[in-house]
Amino acid sequence: MRTSRWAVSKFSPISSTVTSQSVKRTSAITRPRSRKAWRWSLATSSAAFSHWPQRTRRLKRRCASSKARPLESGSNWPYENSVQPGRAATPAASAIAATRTRIGTPPARLSGPSCTEAARPRDVSTVWWGRLERVILPAVDAPPRAPVLLGVDLGGTKLQLALGDAEGRPLRARRRPTEPSGDPAADVARIAEDARALLAEAGVAACDVSAIGVSVPGPFDPDTGMVLRPPNLPGWDAVPLRAWLEDRFGCPVHLENDANAAALAEWRFGAGRGAQHFVYLTMSTGVGGGLVLGGRLYRGVRAGAGELGHVPIEWQGDVCSCGLRGCAEAYLGGASLARRLREVTPPESRVARLAGGREAATAVHLVEAAKQGDPFALAEMARYAHYLARLLSVTVFALAPEVIALGTIPTAAGEALVFEPVRRQLGAHLWPRVASGLRIVPAELGDALASHAALAAAREAFRARDERHAS
Structure with missing residues (x-):
């Protein structure tokens, strides 16, 4: 167990979890002048407190009117399942601390079937000394969660979906006939449903997907992410496929020509x-x-x-x-x-x-x-x-x-x-x-080419994102 040496005055939220690695001297953090006037408050992400506005107000009131009292064993305030100082943290606390490594960094997605439940910072300890509220967070050195990639191979006769690891190795896949309906919006909605079903089979939440790659037969516009009237997909005229999938899954989406995606797959894993x-x-x-x-x-x-x-x-x-x-x-x-x-x-x-x-x-x-x-x-x-x-x-x-x-x-x-x-x-x-x-x-690669190609396109989403940020 390690604790921070700095205090947050008047419950000023900062965009970082307080750990020994992340707390630094900033204008928002001041050192108390005397023990009696100490007020140590939990510094956590604004995103976490946005889910708990009532608890935030309650915390302020309790800080202002608190008397000296010891830590109550089993107390569930200010967060559920709080633990006494020195006790081991649960995996949820480890995941919370692992997602924030520096001030100003947005929170990473957490693994598990429910990202909302996993994001609650429950496992912290509080000690009351008069008007002192000291929050003790466990020192966590857990590695960050590995990315999860989703690949879609959109062919004229078959649709292949694959779930893969950060290197683009397929972990789970499913295939069905493409069966275009002539209504691109309905076709994309069905693709999204199939993708969510694949994620559910693997026990992965949709918000855990780090990037999506789509291997398309073309033609398409790589700048706008629009599919432009492919011969085997009737009705797909200027379809904003990238934007539609990004809206549904909230992660980067990359479209790649099917031959290019296959070349990447064979280059990384094949001939x-x-x-x-x-x-x-x-x-x-x-x-x-x-x-x-x-x-x-x-x-x-x-x-x-x-x-x-x-x-x-x-x-x-x-x-x-x-x-x-x-x-x-x-x-x-x-x-x-x-x-x-x-x-x-x-x-x-x-x-x-x-x-x-x-x-x-x-x-x-x-x-x-x-x-x-x-x-x-x-x-x-x-x-x-x-x-x-x-x-x-x-x-x-x-x-x-x-x-x-x-x-x-x-x-x-x-x-x-x-x-x-x-x-x-x-x-x-x-x-x-x-x-x-x-x-x-x-x-x-043979029959495995479609899955590898779609996941290779997903890996390109990271490169495309970095290039956009660099420009």
Whole structure:
């Protein structure tokens, strides 16, 4: 037990809990001139007393009219569950003292199912000596509570929510179909309900969430936090998603492009661990990319960097979904590949038999048929590797990364069908000093990518907050 040596005159509240670490000489704190005139009052946060106005007034009256009397064992005044000097503090008192480390610092959120209950400073001791009221607070060296992160992966077909620790490691997750209703406000309200249900399952209060990250398919405005008409979310036109979630949860919210968020996740926990210059490419329905350069996510002007799926690899080539011709996505994306298979797949090929007809053929059937040795499928996969090598040659000369991680279709196809042919072709078209040390590897996170990506976006909320404060 340690006590402070200073007194607060006339019950002047200061914005700090009185501990041996936090009380310093200030204009609000004066040393009493004589023992008889001493009046020691509890100095606590204004936020705590805002919940107890009646007790504050009662404390003033008792201080003014008190007679000499000993501390009553079990007394519940001025706060419930008060303890005698020298007795151990309860976890609530430790949490209170741990949240305030210097004068003027706002209180941190407390863990537990009810932040209001946890915030009451109950466990203090009072000793009465005439007109002296001395409040003894326990010396607490408890570490601060670790942040809790909430991640939301907002896809066109599925919604993934994840709860994670400060490093972005998922602790609990849940998934459901996205099912957009056409009413963005109703959709966001439902997402908030799902998030609160996930928090309740984990025994975490909503006010304990330190930051929220949302992985969105785009387009969106990173400055305003607005989602701008994503193709798979009908009705979402200029939706202030960041503001709506901040209003509901009262913590920083960060929106991140889904490919950027996936790149951060693979860089921290997957194929890019330890690299300072890392490129992530995913080839599912379309082709997306994320860049980590110099150990930081690189977004570029208006968050437009990393759109490697729209690098032209055939000037007068096939029409891309974006409207341009010859984009890499028109040759490497799953939707474009399925469209080509419907047109060129021979009816007798293994691809058509696996799909039940070439009209239903997809990249999944193509990869499976190629692994079974079907000649048509092997030729199509060779074509796929050729165009992928073209895209990566531009990427390597422009960025000189240490690691390039390829996800979805290349990962499913494997080493023999994609990675070995791509490395061989790149070796013939890159300068040796550029290609030296370059690693082209499969993405590693697999089904866990959505949770890791959303939590990676939540970690970016701290960086965005610090940058806003610095500016």
